[in-house]
Structure formats: C-alpha cells, structure tokens
Amino acid sequence: MRLITYRHDGRIGTGILQNDQVRPFVGEPAMTQVIEQGIGEVADQGIPLAxxxxxxxxxxxxxxxxxxxxEHVEGVRRSIDGATGVPEAWYDAPAFYFTNPHAIYGPDDDVPFPAASVARDFELEVAAIAGPDRTIFGYTIFNDWSARDLQSREMTINLGPAKGKDFASSLGPWIVTADELxxxxxxxFLDLWCSASVNGTEVGRDLLSNMGWTFEAMLAHAARxxxxxxxxVLGSGxxxxxxxxxxxxxxxGxxxxxxxxxxxxxxxxxxxIGSLTNRIISGPEHGPAVPARRRDPARARHERQH
Incomplete structure (x- = not known):
C-alpha cells in the first residue's frame, strides 16, 4: 500500500494511491495520525494522480x-578529514545523529543550499517510519542533503554535523507500507537496488541489503x-x-x-518504492557567523575575586 500527502484545490490531504487514483482518507487526518491510529476509511470517489x-x-x-x-563511512571519512578505514567503534552499535525535522522538502521541490557552500552533496538513503509498539510501519526515500565544506569545518569540534546538514532533507514520493516490501x-534485510543520478547520469548504485544492521535492530537501539x-523517521544512512x-x-582523491x-x-x-527528484538552488545570502570572544577564564575569576 502506498500512502501519500498531497495538495489538491488548495487543500492538503492524505490518502492511498491505487492505480493512478488517490483515495483520500475520510476526515483529512495528518499522516502521523494514520501511522499512530491505523489506516482508516477512504472516500469512495478518487482523484486522478495527475x-x-x-x-x-x-x-x-x-x-x-x-x-x-x-563503504560510505570509509569513503566519506577520507573525504572529510583525510582519515582511512572504518573506526572500530562503528562496529559496536548503530550510530546516528539527529537532523532538523522542520526543513523537509518533498518530490520535485527546489532545495535551497546555504549560499556560501561550494561543496554541495546529496545522500541516497531509505527511511523507515516507526509505527506503534516499536514496529516499522513503512518506508520512503530519504535525501540527507549535505554542505560538505561547512560539515568538515564544524566536525573538527568533535560533535556531529550541524549547519552542514540542517538546512534541508527530502522525503518521498510516498510511504510504502512494510508488508508490501x-x-x-x-x-x-531488504534486498533493494538503490541508485542516484545527477542531471540524468547515474553516479551511484548499491543494494540496501549491504547495511550493517537491519532496520529493526536500529529501531531497537534508538528506543533503548x-x-x-x-x-x-530512521534513516538508513x-x-x-x-x-x-x-x-x-x-x-x-x-x-x-x-x-x-x-x-x-x-x-x-x-x-x-519509487523515485524522488529535486533541483538545487541557493538560499539567501548571509554575512559571516559571529565569532566567539577569546577570553582568559582564570584571569576573569581572579579579577572578580579581587
């Protein structure tokens, strides 16, 4: 079953996609309500997908x-900080970072990158959608857009990526329920071919089953x-x-x-699942970030005491 969120005649709705017809959910629930409460009644009259x-x-x-x-860890690590190999800690447990749930883009949306970024990148992922009682409800395609020049600078602080990532993520084109896959x-594991193309030229292809952990294992670790x-949403990486x-x-190199x-x-x-397409644009121009003041804390404490 394929579940969609859509705009039609100025209204936003949710529904089931069947044979190029959209069957809206009765009562216009948000998709999170559908996931939490179960798939409910749909309207008798469909709307053409077109x-x-x-x-x-x-x-x-x-x-x-x-x-x-x-393979991703090894290649990107070399690109970001020049290190080689895979850190031993990677094998211990499925690692993750939190990204911005408020900067979500959908199919065919233009995606604005930070204007100052000159090392703009996509990331081909599948996202599992958590269901009730620590189950997996379904899956969608996830593009974790990355400003690599911002990311490589900020990660020298030994924290996860921040402004190199939080400007945009894309999800879509729909949710495919877990039973269908x-x-x-x-x-x-899900033995699915995944591919990425830029301007119609394929640049990457891999099997989702090359993951180090199942989605169920990652969900259990996240809930621990x-x-x-x-x-x-739980991205595969x-x-x-x-x-x-x-x-x-x-x-x-x-x-x-x-x-x-x-x-x-x-x-x-x-x-x-399907295909998710976006076009790259630049966001608004900004001046440089405000730098930290340089301070001698010990001297400040001494002066305050005297």
Whole structure:
C-alpha cells in the first residue's frame, strides 16, 4: 500500500494511491495520525494522480539518521578529514545523529543550499517510519542533503554535523507500507537496488541489503533508554558505491564528480518504492557567523575575586 500527502484545490490531504487514483482518507487526518491510529476509511470517489501535487509524505517529529554502510563511512571519512578505514567503534552499535525535522522538502521541490557552500552533496538513503509498539510501519526515500565544506569545518569540534546538514532533507514520493516490501526480505534485510543520478547520469548504485544492521535492530537501539514515537523517521544512512559524491571524492582523491551547483537535478530511485527528484538552488545570502570572544577564564575569576 502506498500512502501519500498531497495538495489538491488548495487543500492538503492524505490518502492511498491505487492505480493512478488517490483515495483520500475520510476526515483529512495528518499522516502521523494514520501511522499512530491505523489506516482508516477512504472516500469512495478518487482523484486522478495527475491532478494533485505530491508533498513530503509526512512531517516527522524527529529524524534519526544512522550510518549503516561501511563503504560510505570509509569513503566519506577520507573525504572529510583525510582519515582511512572504518573506526572500530562503528562496529559496536548503530550510530546516528539527529537532523532538523522542520526543513523537509518533498518530490520535485527546489532545495535551497546555504549560499556560501561550494561543496554541495546529496545522500541516497531509505527511511523507515516507526509505527506503534516499536514496529516499522513503512518506508520512503530519504535525501540527507549535505554542505560538505561547512560539515568538515564544524566536525573538527568533535560533535556531529550541524549547519552542514540542517538546512534541508527530502522525503518521498510516498510511504510504502512494510508488508508490501516483504517479498524483498533476505535474512532480515531488504534486498533493494538503490541508485542516484545527477542531471540524468547515474553516479551511484548499491543494494540496501549491504547495511550493517537491519532496520529493526536500529529501531531497537534508538528506543533503548529513550523514546521513539510513531511517525519518527530512521534513516538508513547513505548507501555505498556512490551513494553520495563525498564518498567518491574520498576514493578518487579529488572532487570528481564535481559538487552540485544551482540548477542540478538529483534523482534517487529505490526498487519497490519509487523515485524522488529535486533541483538545487541557493538560499539567501548571509554575512559571516559571529565569532566567539577569546577570553582568559582564570584571569576573569581572579579579577572578580579581587
């Protein structure tokens, strides 16, 4: 079953996509309500898919983005900080960072990068959508857009990425319920081909089943000593073999293929789910960030005491 959020005649609705017809949910629930309360009644009258605008399928309250592919870790690590290999700690447990749930873009939206960024990148991922009782409700395509020049600078502080990531994430084109992808299961993993193209040229292709952990294991780890709610998004992390440009830069020793620029069109395609396309633009210009004051704390304490 494919669940969508859409705009039609100035109204935003949710529904089921069947044979190029949208069957709206009665009562116009938000997608998070559908996920939490179950798939309810749909209208008798359908709307042609051609007559609606697809939106991001949901507005999650949180996004945990994991890093579940060794090949990606190795290549990007070399690109970002020049290190080689995979950190031993990566194998211990599925690592993730939180990204911004308020900067979500949907199918065919223009995605604004920080204007100052000149190392713009995509990330090809699949996102699992958490359901009730620590289950997985369904899956969608996830593009974790990355300003690599901002990211590499800020991560020297030994924190996760921040302004290099929080400007945009794309989800779509719809949510495919977990039961529909069960034929692709292999040893607990989803054996799906994932590919990425820039301006119609494929630059990466990998199997989702090359993940180091299943989505169920990542969900259980996320919920450990914490809270995961229905509708929360859990990204797979970027697939290997060209799932992002930075991995290729690390392996090639140079920025080839080149970073994304204004007007570039990125399409991510996942077997069994569909395709998600966005065009790159620049956001508004800003001045430089406010630098920290440099201070001698010990001297300040001494002066305050005397």
């Amino acid at each position: 007559d609606i605008q697809l939106l991001a399928p949901l507005r999650p309250t949180s996004i945990r983005d994991f890093v579940a592919f060794e 069960s034929p692709y299961e292999k040893d607990g 000593d914490s809270v995961v709610r229905p509708g929360d 970027t697939v290997g073999n060209g799932g992002c440009l930075a991995e290729l830069w690390g392996r090639n 140079r920025q080839a293929p080149p970073p994304l620029t204004d007007g570039d069109v990125v399409t991510l395609t996942v077997e069994g």
